[in-house]
Amino acid sequence: xxxxxxxxxxxxxxxxxxxxxxxxxxxxxxxxxxxxxxxxxxxxxxxxxxxxxxxxxxxxxxxxxxxxxxxxxxxxxxxxxxxxxxxxxxxxxxxxxxxxxxxxxxxxxxxxxxxxxxxxxxxxxxxxxxxxxxxxxxxxxxxxxxxxxxxxxxxxxxxxxxxxxxxxxxxxxxxxxxxxxxxxxxxxxxxxxxxxxxxxxxxxxxxxxxxxxxxxxxxxxxxxxxxxxxxxxxxxxxxxxxxxxxxxxxxxxxxxxxxxxxxxxxxxxxxxxxxxxxxxxxxxxxxxxxxxxxxxxxxxxxxxxxxxxxxxxxxxxxxxxxxxxxxxxxxxxxxxxxxxxxxxxxxxxxxxxxxxxxxxxxxxxxxxxxxxxxxxxxxxxxxxxxxxxxxxxxxxx
Amino acid sequence: xxxxxxxxxxxxxxxxxxxxxxxxxxxxxxxxxxxxxxxxxxxxxxxxxxxxxxxxxxxxxxxxxxxxxxxxxxxxxxxxxxxxxxxxxxxxxxxxxxxxxxxxxxxxxxxxxxxxxxxxxxxxxxxxxxxxxxxxxxxxx
Numbered sequence: 050x051x052x053x054x055x056x057x058x059x060x061x062x063x064x065x066x067x068x069x070x071x072x073x074x075x076x077x078x079x080x081x082x083x084x085x086x087x088x089x090x091x092x093x094x095x096x097x098x099x100x101x102x103x104x105x106x107x108x109x110x111x112x113x114x115x116x117x118x119x120x121x122x123x124x125x126x127x128x129x130x131x132x133x134x135x136x137x138x139x140x141x142x143x144x145x146x147x148x149x150x151x152x153x154x155x156x157x158x159x160x161x162x163x164x165x166x167x168x169x170x171x172x173x174x175x176x177x178x179x180x181x182x183x184x185x186x187x188x189x190x191x192x193x194x195x196x197x198x199x200x201x202x203x204x205x206x207x208x209x210x211x212x213x214x215x216x217x218x219x220x221x222x223x224x225x226x227x228x229x230x231x232x233x234x235x236x237x238x239x240x241x242x243x244x245x246x247x248x249x250x251x252x253x254x255x256x257x258x259x260x261x262x263x264x265x266x267x268x269x270x271x272x273x274x275x276x277x278x279x280x281x282x283x284x285x286x287x288x289x290x291x292x293x294x295x296x297x298x299x300x301x302x303x304x305x306x307x308x309x310x311x312x313x314x315x316x317x318x319x320x321x322x323x324x325x326x327x328x329x330x331x332x333x334x335x336x337x338x339x340x341x342x343x344x345x346x347x348x349x350x351x352x353x354x355x356x357x358x359x360x361x362x363x364x365x366x367x368x369x370x371x372x373x374x375x376x377x378x379x380x381x382x383x384x385x386x387x388x389x390x391x392x393x394x395x396x397x398x399x400x401x402x403x404x405x406x407x408x409x410x411x412x413x414x415x416x417x418x419x420x421x422x423x424x425x426x427x428x429x430x431x432x433x434x435x436x437x438x439x440x441x442x443x444x445x446x
Numbered sequence: 447x448x449x450x451x452x453x454x455x456x457x458x459x460x461x462x463x464x465x466x467x468x469x470x471x472x473x474x475x476x477x478x479x480x481x482x483x484x485x486x487x488x489x490x491x492x493x494x495x496x497x498x499x500x501x502x503x504x505x506x507x508x509x510x511x512x513x514x515x516x517x518x519x520x521x522x523x524x525x526x527x528x529x530x531x532x533x534x535x536x537x538x539x540x541x542x543x544x545x546x547x548x549x550x551x552x553x554x555x556x557x558x559x560x561x562x563x564x565x566x567x568x569x570x571x572x573x574x575x576x577x578x579x580x581x582x583x584x585x586x587x
Contacts, residue, residue: 061519063494066472067464068512089511090466093545100544109541115470115566162473165480181480199470199566408468413547 091411120351122204127347149286159352208334249304253399267354273301279350375409457489461499467506470566
């Protein structure tokens with residue numbers, strides 16, 4: 050006899066940093082269905098960015114998410130530079146190198162953070178403490194280069210805000226050299242650990258077909274054998290001028306997601322080293338005065354996947370439209386297939402395996418309190434957007 | 447000093463309440479627990495239930511969906527308790543002040559005892575804030 054029970058997780062659950070709400074429908078130990086309710090973190094950033102100067106928006110978009118706080122401004126400045134004719138033609142070469150260094154440092158810090166949290170989720174707090182201990186030197190590097198541990202404020206349209214000093218480069222190299230043996234120890238300890246293998250192998254499997262069907266991106270897709278990476282497919286910064294590999298695994302379980310992230314950290318370390326060696330001298334800022342009217346897109350491989358920004362300008366110093374699509378928006382939905390069929394004790398780590406970031410993803414629906422219906426549904430929004438486009442076209446004439 | 451307030455100055459158990467933050471403050475709070483800063487030495491611990499908490503750490507702008515839930519959680523915390531607003535968003539709503547989804551700062555919703563500014567505050571700043579709070583509680587009658 051089957052009897053469905055709902056197990057609520059959240060919204061303020063000790064395992065989650067952010068408020069989000071999962072409803073697990075279980076029969077005995079087995080998860081048969083899952084509902085994800087979000088919207089707690091919605092802050093209206095897209096609307097706010099239309100009220101800010103084009104040079105102020107990077108500070109706003111880096112507060113979309115604190116973990117990938119260089120991916121969002123990077124994607125935004127790429128979108129604005131797309132209007133100006135592309136990143137490579139606008140930005141000085143030294144700034145391109147600095148941008149790639151910051152982006153890759155952030156990948157190391159984010160993957161270490163996820164590994165630690167994953168250890169915490171399976172009740173293996175030693176991994177958590179280790180990973181976060183070795184994350185601190187990365188934050189120190191950030192503090193040295195950008196002056197801040199988390200919100201870097203490095204990106205601006207046409208360049209970067211701060212230079213890497215010559216006397217800092219040996220210190221950075223030394224810090225990277227110290228990081229590699231730590232990563233090696235970590236790789237050995239995590240990948241050969243029987244406890245972690247028992248908890249993570251064949252758990253939360255996402256096959257290649259499912260990964261393509263559910264449009265997952267980033268390490269989640271690469272762990273399922275889908276070979277995509279924006280850094281290689283549509284190079285930005287100097288990712289096409291240095292040597293590195295895209296890490297792809299085939300199994301699609303949580304263990305291969307862990308392996309992908311650990312091996313990607315090695316690639317990032319090697320990329321930063323090459324950048325520090327090859328970095329030319331010169332200016333770091335193109336000093337851009339006017340943004341012409343137009344539309345542009347920016348794509349960046351954030352630690353979680355492809356981060357996409359769309360901007361539309363009309364020749365003034367403000368944006369008309371700014372659209373953000375963060376990677377978690379695609380990845381979170383794949384929990385529907387990955388978590389269903391597993392046991393409830395594996396559900397926490399499966400839900401966390403895509404490295405979800407809900408504050409990136411938040412959407413909002415306005416609901417009438419009296420009859421509990423949505424005030425604006427999808428079709429209404431499409432109609433409103435068409436009307437606004439018509440209005441803008443009329444204004445242009 | 448009443449014994450209830452005196453109990454607050456010993457090992458503080460903290461419930462972390464994120465009400466629409468960008469994860470940065472939350473990460474820095476977790477950072478306080480990890481080997482470099484390690485506040486568990488002083489008995490400060492993150493716990494899972496508001497019923498066991500001595501202090502509420504509130505991070506982030508209070509969004510519309512979160513405000514009723516925040517109040518509910520505050521009611522569940524045994525009194526007296528301290529409410530600590532961590533980060534610029536919780537203190538003054540930061541750059542979301544003019545947004546449509548952030549109607550009130552946290553201190554208009556909950557009685558805040560300690561403000562720790564910064565975007566995000568460094569773990570050192572948080573430890574310093576807790577020390578100041580404990581000193582103040584010890585002096586209170």
